[in-house]
Amino acid sequence: MKRPYDHNAIEEKWTKEWEIHPVNVDDGKKPKYYCLDMFPYPSGNGLHVGHWRGYVISDVWSRYKLMNGHYVIHPMGWDAFGLPAENYAIKTGKQPAVSTAENVANIKKQIKQIAAIYDWDMELNTTDPKFFKWTQWIFEKLFEKGLAYEKEMPINWCPSCKTGLANEEVVDGKCERCGADVTKKDLKQWMLKITAYADRLLDDLDKLDWPEKVKKMQTEWIGRSYGAEVDFPVDGRDEKITVYTTRPDTLYGATFMVLAPEHQLAASLATDETRQAVDDYITFAANKSNVDRLQNKEKTGVFTGSYAINPMNGKKIPIWLSDYVLADYGTGAIMCVPAHDDRDFEFATKFDIPIVQVIAKDGKAIENMTEAYTEASGTMINSGEWDGMESAVLKKEAPHMVEKKGIGRAKKNFKIRDWVFSRQRYWGEPIPVIHCPDCGDVLVPEEELPLTLPEVEHYEPTGTGESPLAAIESWVNCKCPKCGKDSKRETNTMPQWAGSSWYFLRYVDVNNDKELVSKEKADKYLPVDMYIGGVEHAVLHLLYSRFWTKFLYDIGVIGFDEPFHKLFNQGMITGKNGIKMSKSKGNVVSPDDLVRDYGCDSLRLYELFVGPPELDSEWDDRGIDGVYRFLSRFWNLVQENKDRDVKETPELIKTRHQLIDTISGRLEAFSLNTVISGFMEFNNRLSKLEGGVDKATLETFAVLLAPFAPHIAAEVWEELGHDGSVFDEKWPVADKAAIKDDTREIGVQVNGKVRGTVDIAVDASKDEAINAAKAAIADKLEGKTIVKEIYVPGKIINIVVK
């Protein structure tokens, strides 16, 4: 009996079936495969079709691995701390915990429409005390190891979010979240010493199967450089200024020094004549906002009136202040070699400071220098004992030479700064520290964790740098766990990145109340084999997770030191003209209606069909008709052939194996858009076969289609007379011998232009091929002289004529 394609009925049926009989189960024998999605923030706005894409990609991959004999760990959870819930609470008075729970329920309903094989027994939520107990525990371990410390310092401050930000959260001088201009504010902050892991975070990138782009971004963010620290005595004083340089080879060319205006010695270097100007400049620099500093790169500066001694040649060189020197990189002071550095050249030219060339360009000194010569290649000149050396060689040796001389030492430096870990907000994990007047910072005892948030009436941030928690006296006031004295709790909370830095470890052991994760389960199921998510987390979440993983490895909690073996960044789905989907732009496409009208299977296929998964794609609603038609045609093909008992023919066998080969190859290459077009192509081909399609071919088609369109595949599998699940089928392997053609149609060119085609045996000799080709296009060769004949077997025949 033929049935019409009723996607609603089919999908409802299988949703229920899979609730009762999940297709992905751990029998303890199958090898594991951990395929992880970046977990979502449960926003009140719900999902749009762009969110779907990543989840479809990961589910297709998970189901593919499943059919290759793996038990797939494929969990989902909620990254639920963060500002939107808190801001919503400020507006409505609704507790963040309550609104968050509502949003989770909503989004979960939407995510279930995808029909992914998520194991909901593993579901977790970063705001659940059972979860964040362990986030706090990790913080305590970091503290115990000296990797969490408090520091009074100017931090990035977002005046709109009224909270401090990590360097990673500042983009172009603006807040990564809200886009407000970031200012500086002096605040006592909790810091995590990610710099202690800088070398390992950099070196271990080699171990990872990640997109080069992300590796490069992390490499640059960590920013390791090798050079030397050199001490410059201050003339007439018993002090010295230490600089960091990557070009100690140019030391003889250092004709002045520049200190950051925030440098400790800056003010003290002023003389009576320069005091006013120096103080003014320091104030001017302090008031310059981050954005100004980025935008206006015209060099400014002031001469302090003091001099330093170049330790190589003993010459007196002036000491300047300028904000082009960064206070928190290197030593906050630099030696300036205007002849060989663009910035120093610009500064020296503007303020009329001598320029001394120390590396010969093209073997000679440059007359009338108009720009710095920044290459480290050439012979040293004007450099005393170093004259005649090659600068490239000297660059490497100089650090050790200055060390021997006792004027400096070899040194490597990093751009990455420690992670500002406190936020002056309510809706985050409380930092489990108690400030005791006698004992100082004391950790909340482990047995008292989790330290939960109190209910408050007002969620507004104070804006003064204190969290709303500071106003809850009953919560803030406590006894010191060590000495029992009246103490106060830390009122800052952790940034949103805290929970996401380790959540992937917890999925496999969500109910463990003794440990963060049992060693046994961690060893068995981790690390993550495939991690799928957007590229926007390249230096935030992905760097923090690597840091925490390495730390947990060091303290013996887990047995691996990289969390994500393979990373895939899916492209964004945008609205028309590449505009990001957002509520305010009014271009959000909701998956709900599409699922209702076309079905989950169609939307899954279309999410993949829109374009290459790694590239951004513009959403066009109309295209989904195409995949729906394809599914209907496939359905009809099955309906027409299932009771016909078609005998398999050589052609059918060949087509079947070509289908397996095509789909598997493209899937392995992660070319998911062409997998779908491949299905369409083969469906068209099979539909045109006069004699019908045999059962084995239909079965193979259903098995291959299963990871992509699970419902229709399961239904077809059943229609074809199977009791078991299509997902218990092994992924088929193509028989290469069956695919092989005896003859092949290849193009015949004359002078590189196609003039016809010819069918020739695959193993034809060159002469046979050429002769066949000539016969096929005899009229095109009339009156021409053949100069050359080219035959590339299986590809092309080209006849060159005059």
Added chain:
RNA sequence: GCCGACAUGUCGGAAUUGGCAGACGAGGCAGACUCAAAAUCUGUUGUAGGCAACUACGUGUGGGUUCAAGUCCCACUGUCGGCACCA
């Protein structure tokens, strides 16, 4: 400014190591079915000319290598992304 990615019909996009450009789909056009429409099915669809079988042109621009270039090399333009005084 530096680094990287990308540029193909009306549109989304295909095209192993250089080897028949435009697969697959959307949209358009024509037809079948229908009282009619939708749905479905069939055909057609890069541009220009003959308007049929053919010819010329055609993968951002200009040049080059090659029997052969979307693909490789050089120079440039545009779009997107990252970094941006890191000494």
